[in-house]
Amino acid sequence: MNLKKRLRLYVITDRRLRDEIETTKAALEGGATAIQMRIKNAPTGEMVRVGKELRKITKEYGALFFVDDRLDVALAVDADGVQLGPEDMPVYIARELAPNLIIGASVYSLEEALKAEREKADYLGAGSVFPTKTKKDARVLGLEGLKKVVESVKIPVVAIGGINHENVRKVLEIGVDGIAVISAIVGAEDVKKAAEEMRRIIDEYLGGE
Amino acid sequence: MNLKKRLRLYVITDRRLRDEIETTKAALEGGATAIQMRIKNAPTGEMVRVGKELRKITKEYGALFFVDDRLDVALAVDADGVQLGPEDMPVYIARELAPNLIIGASVYSLEEALKAEREKADYLGAGSVFPTKTKKDARVLGLEGLKKVVESVKIPVVAIGGINHENVRKVLEIGVDGIAVISAIVGAEDVKKAAEEMRRIIDEYLGGE
Numbered sequence: 001m002n003l004k005k006r007l008r009l010y011v012i013t014d015r016r017l018r019d020e021i022e023t024t025k026a027a028l029e030g031g032a033t034a035i036q037m038r039i040k041n042a043p044t045g046e047m048v049r050v051g052k053e054l055r056k057i058t059k060e061y062g063a064l065f066f067v068d069d070r071l072d073v074a075l076a077v078d079a080d081g082v083q084l085g086p087e088d089m090p091v092y093i094a095r096e097l098a099p100n101l102i103i104g105a106s107v108y109s110l111e112e113a114l115k116a117e118r119e120k121a122d123y124l125g126a127g128s129v130f131p132t133k134t135k136k137d138a139r140v141l142g143l144e145g146l147k148k149v150v151e152s153v154k155i156p157v158v159a160i161g162g163i164n165h166e167n168v169r170k171v172l173e174i175g176v177d178g179i180a181v182i183s184a185i186v187g188a189e190d191v192k193k194a195a196e197e198m199r200r201i202i203d204e205y206l207g208g209e
Numbered sequence: 210m211n212l213k214k215r216l217r218l219y220v221i222t223d224r225r226l227r228d229e230i231e232t233t234k235a236a237l238e239g240g241a242t243a244i245q246m247r248i249k250n251a252p253t254g255e256m257v258r259v260g261k262e263l264r265k266i267t268k269e270y271g272a273l274f275f276v277d278d279r280l281d282v283a284l285a286v287d288a289d290g291v292q293l294g295p296e297d298m299p300v301y302i303a304r305e306l307a308p309n310l311i312i313g314a315s316v317y318s319l320e321e322a323l324k325a326e327r328e329k330a331d332y333l334g335a336g337s338v339f340p341t342k343t344k345k346d347a348r349v350l351g352l353e354g355l356k357k358v359v360e361s362v363k364i365p366v367v368a369i370g371g372i373n374h375e376n377v378r379k380v381l382e383i384g385v386d387g388i389a390v391i392s393a394i395v396g397a398e399d400v401k402k403a404a405e406e407m408r409r410i411i412d413e414y415l416g417g418e
């Protein structure tokens with residue numbers, strides 16, 4: 001399965017909403033194709049411990065596993081890749097240090113998208129598509145902005161930011177390669193069911209496997 | 210110059226007391242042999258930017274440059290090494306990921322010291338020798354505990370925690386290979402002078418170069 005297909009339903013952990021291991025198991029059971037571990041302000045040792053667990057679980061499901069921000073943790077737990085935002089390590093440095101990792105770049109404008117592609121990011125996490133409570137400081141790219149990004153880059157684009165079961169069709173109509181979700185899945189009462197529903201809608205647009 | 214000699218006066222940055230670049234220049238001018246960049250809760254991109262500056266300056270002075278906790282940042286800025294505590298990435302993993310980096314282990318007990326040596330740490334930062342305000346949660350090893358560590362390991366031992374110009378002789382009498390300082394130098398009115406004085410005392414015990 002190529003990278004594009006494996007980015008289809010991309011779930012990002014958020015311990016403020018739910019424990020990472022519980023999130024990951026249920027999301028994968030529901031059809032998530034990629035998991036990103038996103039932990040802020042915890043000791044590195046804890047990130048490594050949790051990351052090793054998530055690596056084990058994602059491997060069982062044949063899902064991709066990414067680590068937010070931390071190249072050291074990604075390498076330590078043998079993740080498939082790392083997700084880097086504008087405030088993180090520059091993509092071109094990570095590319096040099098870890099030539100075998102998949103590098104995703106979080107971009108909030110067309111300019112950042114083009115820069116990330118030039119620096120050899122493997123895919124983009126582009127957003128925020130909609131305003132979001134999870135990342136209050138995130139800039140809003142909007143559907144129009146997202147469309148321009150999709151039309152302007154060759155690498156896969158995963159849409160992120162405020163996407164839920166109600167608005168996801170509008171995002172898929174633009175032609176993105178994947179949907180990244182935090183609240184609508186991690187914060188759902190039934191994580192597995194929320195992932196299943198989201199996956200079903202995505203497959204309507206992107207075709208079955 | 211071997212590692213031991215280069216660990217003689219080891220200054221750790223603390224932005225709550227003074228800017229890292231200003232600290233580093235003045236400390237090196239005063240005779241520091243190693244600088245550790247210690248930044249908590251800043252974006253990785255900022256750590257990389259500051260780290261690159263400190264790498265440049267330390268190179269000009271032929272001093273060692275270490276990064277606290279973050280193996281990714283250490284690799285990105287081409288630091289000489291990384292300093293890992295009990296809450297950070299395990300030493301044996303860092304050793305595997307970065308065979309060419311100097312790995313220092315922060316240890317707070319004889320047990321941790323022996324474990325770090327077994328995991329192939331290159332040197333120890335052992336403490337706290339005295340109670341300290343900079344790291345409130347640090348366990349106190351004391352002079353007796355430090356002595357046991359020095360007698361029990363073969364790798365160089367740098368003493369850390371509450372060491373100042375008044376009490377440093379007691380620490381040097383134990384036979385440590387270096388003195389790590391934060392407040393007494395970074396928080397001094399004249400950083401260069403504070404480093405000079407400390408270096409002079411250290412050289413009395415460890416001999417000139």
Ligand code: NI
Nearest residue numbers: 363364365366
């Ligand atoms: Ni010794």
